[in-house]
Amino acid sequence: MANNDYRHIIGEGLWHNNIILKQSLALCPLLAVTGSATNGLGLGLATMVVMVASNLLTSMAKGIISKAVRIPANIIIIASLVTLIDAMLNAWLHPLHKVLGLFIPLIVTNCAILGRVESFAGKSPVLPSIVDGLAMGLGFTWVLTMLGGIREIVGSGTLFANASLLLGSHFAFLETTVIPDYLGLLLVILPPGGFLALGTVLAIKQKVTLILQQRKALAAAPVSGG
Helix, strand or coil, X not given: CCHHHHHHHHHHHHHHCCCCCCCCCCHHHHXXXXXXXXXXXXXXXXXXXXXXXXXXXXXXXXXXXXXXXXXXXXXXXXXXXXXXXHHHHHHHCHHHHHHHHHHCHHHHHCHHHHHHXXXXXXXXXXXXXXXXXXXXXXXXXXXXXXXXHHHHHHHHCEECCCHHHHHCHHHHHHCEECCCCCCCCHHHHCHHHHHHHHHHHHHHHHHHHHHXXXXXXXXXXXXXXX
8 A cells, every 4th residue: 555545544534534523423422521631532542542453353354254244243343342441441540440431331332433444444454454543543532632621721721630640640741720710611511511612623624624625726726827
């Protein structure tokens, strides 16, 4: 596969075919978990690990799994990986595990993971499948983290609060007080605030996409002679 194809895969995952901004998937955990940037980052990284590993295993096994049992087999792979991630978080990052709660096991039901396994990893070589899982996972993670950051700043005036507690001491440098002595705005942290933040980000994304398309069209337009 040419480098240009890898750039296409990465661009699709991060922007053009983003799980949230384009496909509008995984909105339930998005609204419930992104009350803070720390929670969004934690769930995003966990989901990314599952996406990369499931794409890898599916691509490796596509030649030996019968088409008749392909979907059940893929679901078993995803469920096994989620169970492993859930146990690891519970053992090593228990505070984060408690905060994310049910949304870790519910990664199994994330349509984006099964969708990428079915549409890409089940038809592609191992390396492109890994890149696709990584790109899609990073695209999911940055949106969750950004929305969590927006809601946290507006809602409580902090950014990555309790990062050292939830993600480990190495993440203490992320903890920031953006607005000192801020009383907060509870509505933004609650689920309705998630809808407001997501709508704002979607509007910005559409505007940026339109501007880029216009610039591309202008660059491709023939220059008329004087």
